[in-house]
Amino acid sequence: MYLIGRILAVVVKVITWTGMVAIILMMTQITADVAGKLLFNQPLPGTIALVSNYYMVFVAFIPLAFVETRNGHITVEVVTEFLPRHVQRHLYSWTYLLSAVVFGLLAYQTGKEAMTSYAAGTFMVEQQIKVITWPSYFLLPVGCGLMTLVVVYRWGLYATGARSGLGEVPTV
Template sequence: MKDPALLRAIDRLALGLALLAAVALVLLALNVFVDVLGRAFLKQPFPGTLEMTAQWWMPTLTLLAFAYTEKRQEHIKVTILLDALPPRMRQLVEGCFGLIATALLVALAWYALAEALESFGYGETTSSRPPVAIWPFKFVAVLGVGALALQSAATSWRYFTGRLPLGAADTHEGEAV
C-alpha cells in the first residue's frame, strides 16, 4: 500500500537534505584540501578553514542527514525491553515514543529558530581574522531539526498503521532492528 502524499513529500525532503549533506561533505574535503595545499606549497593556510569546518560544514553534514537516517530507521536503538513485547504492542509503544520525540524536536527547532534569528539580527561571525559569518548556518540547524521532527512524526504514523518495523526480507543478518 502506498504512503499518503504528505509522507512521501517528507521522505523526499529527507532525501534532498541528505544530498545537501553529501555536498557539504565534499565542500569540507575541498576546503581542507585547499588549506593543506596552501600550507604545503605556499606556506600560507586557507583563511578560516578551521572556522568553516566547525561552524559550516560539520553542522550542515550532520544535521541535514538526520531525517534521512530516521527514514531508513538507521539510528542506534537499544531495544532490549521492546524485544519482549508482542509485535503490535511494540509498534504502539514505538509510535508513542516517536510522538514524544517529535514534540521535543519541534521545541528544539523552535529554540533553534529563535537563536538563528538573533544571530542573523547582529550578523554573527567568528572572532577569527578574517571573521567568518556563521549566522547563515544557524538556519541549517532549524532546517535539519525541523525535518527530523517531520520524519519522526512520519515514522510514528508508520508504526501506528503497522508499516514498521520493516519486514524480515528488508533486514540483513547481524543488523539491529
C-alpha cells in the same frame, strides 16, 4: 497520506544531497588548506571557521530525517526485546510522539537562536578574515524541523494504518 509521504521523501532527499555536497566541499577545502600550508606555507584563510561553523553543522543536523527513514538512529532494546512483536511495534510507534516533542522543541529553540544571531549579525574573525556565521544557525532548525515532520508522519501512519509514501525502512 501517501502523497504527503512522497513530498516529504523528496524534501528529505534534496536536503540530504545538500549535506553530501557539504561533505565533499569540506574534504576539498581541508585538503587544499593542508596542501597550501605544507607546500606553500600559506593555508587557506577561514578554513577552521567554515569547517566548524558550516560543514560540521551540515554533517550533524541535515541528515537527521534521512537517518530516521532508514532506522539508522541508535536504539537500546534491553527490556523490549523480550516483549511480543505486536507490543514492540506499539511501543516503538509511540516513541515517534516523544521524538516529535523533543525535536519540535529543538527546532523552535534553535530557530529563536538563529533569529537572534541573524539580528546581531554574528561573525568570527580568523586570520584577519571576517567569516559571517549567522546563516549556519538556521541549519539546526531546518534539520530538527524536518526530523519532526518525519516522526509525526510516521506516527500518523501508525495511527491510521495508511500506506507510506516516505520509502522508509520498516521498524518492527
